[in-house]
Amino acid sequence: MGIPFSQVIRIGAHIAGKHLRGVERYPLVLMLEPLFRCNLACNGCGKIDYPDDILNQRLSYEQCMEAIDECGAPVVSIAGGEPLLHRDMPRIVEGYLARKKFVILCTNALLLKKKIDEFKPNPGFTWSIHLDGDKGMHDKSVCLDGVYETAIDAIKLAKSKGFRVAINCTLFNEADPERTANFFDVVKALGIDGITVSPGYAYERAPDQEHFLNRTKTKELFRGILSRGNGGKKWPFSQSTMFLDFLAGNQAYKCTPWGNPTRTVFGWQKPCYLLGEGYEKSFADLMANTAWDDYGVGNYEKCADCMVHSGFEATAVTDIVKHPLKAAMVFMKGVRTDGPMAQDIDLSNQRPAKEVFSGHVAKAVAEIRKAKSRPEDTVPAE
DSSP states (O other): OOSOHHHHHHHHHHHHHHHHTTOOOOOSEEEEOSOOOOSOOOTTOSSTTSOHHHHTOOOOHHHHHHHHHHHOOSEEEEOSSOGGGSTTHHHHHHHHHHTTOEEEEEEOSTTHHHHGGGSOOOTTEEEEEEOOSSHHHHHHHHTOTTHHHHHHHHHHHHHHTTOEEEEEEEEOTTOOHHHHHHHHHHHHHTTOSEEEEEEOOOOTTOSOOTTOOOHHHHHHHHHHHHGGGGGGTTSOBSSOHHHHHHHTTSOOOOOOGGGSOEEETTEEEEEOSSOEEEEESSHHHHHHHOOGGGOSTTTBGGGTTOOOHHHHHHHHHHHHHHOHHHHHHHHHHOOOOSSOOOOOOOOTTOBOOOOOHHHHHHHHHHHHHHHTTSGGGSOOOO
């Protein structure tokens, strides 16, 4: 199992406490994007084509701490862009650890060798290194040769210094089950502490829209992979067994976008990590002002093919707490990889997609340029 027992216990207690108090919507993981600037230009990413006015923005240390204090999630996942480009990242990580949060720092590892001694091993801290498969798969995904070897070397270095290390792996429609299973065997042999895996979702601003998975292909792919790994029990996944069961088509979950709220340089992103259809200045406003029922599979066209962990992991974890016996059976037996799939959510009544993001970008650029006359209101770039 790739999830620390202490984290399982604390998240379980967090969920149980919310249910006992009758709280319907609450976060489990803060998705923090303190910058969008990156040192790679992956085709599956919609972050790096922002104008420089936005790419030069950084959330300050104080803003990062305010975000976790506002939402109260027990886990923080720091993404981007490339977080190691942020000069205050070591301080940000220490600030979260001091608040007794579990911290996952996602990185493409290109700067890890240079930066690693600025961080200290801690049971609550995990490096999550981006690897979308073996050398051929990953270097193609990130559009640059040699990145796979750099990431593998970074894993070995971080492990040698006593850090917890996981990988995060996004799979696209050209992924082969046997090849992916072999890749999981390779990284497991490196002694990694976890694997986070997710199907590639048709991220609306990604340059390459042709290689994302639809729902049927996602389920077939994950059945093919998990069947080669004893129903998933062979590898140390950093995800719940019920989320893997969902990926294999055995559960028909609705997403829980408020479970992983996203704080970016724009503000609190509505409704989720992958869709930016509005922003709020505070977490309380995000929760109060988002029309949650307008989004999700079956409700909105943009969500139709999404099965990403940032939307559905919280649903799966909540299901475990509500139905522990069902979850225990899947955990013990492994994910079922044959037989009929669960009936999926009906898409016939979903509302059509709307193009709204460009308006948010234009508004943000205007605000940034206006603020340049007040230097104390901006956070300098690296």
